[in-house]
Amino acid sequence: DTGVSQDPRHKITKRGQNVTFRCDPISEHNRLYWYRQTLGQGPEFLTYFQNEAQLEKSRLLSDRFSAERPKGSFSTLEIQRTEQGDSAMYLCASTRGGLDTEAFFGQGTRLTVV
């Protein structure tokens, strides 16, 4: 087990294009979270999954954002019609679930929309 991995590490895209990020959690972890972080700020919660079920979405997540975890393993986060304001670090984390469990984070995907 090599921890949480995210791909790609960096993405530069033109405004209006669609982008998709992938997260592979720690294999025995059933919860997977997506966060967004801008410079100088803490991570902001976007959405999370319990196995393949998406349990909560932040109001920050506009209808241009969609996330999936089809088999309860890896997850994808897609942003359609990207805007410059979408430029940020997108972080994925996984946990074993239950109370009082620590989150393990990936290295993040840095998105730049030009």
Place this chain on the structure above:
Amino acid sequence: SQQGEEDPQALSIQEGENATMNCSYKTSINNLQWYRQNSGRGLVHLILIRSNEREKHSGRLRVTLDTSKKSSSLLITASRAADTASYFCATEGLNTDKLIFGTGTRLQVFP
């Protein structure tokens, strides 16, 4: 949205000194956690303190929690240059399974 605010926003100290960071949050919690983030990297879990605990230690880290004041502090003793990073508190609220992060403290330790 951010649950917590951290104070100070930035802290610069010399190696060997202690660093203290404070976190205030807004709603009742199951636990509070502290994470560290090196520049441009993912977050690493440092320590978790449950709502019924008041103090916890891990190596050079000491965390306190005051639920009546909705605040926590992280003390790093005998700091090292390698401690230079951003530090975030995160709360797991009641009836929720997500961690909500504070705004962070940027710590710079000079050799």
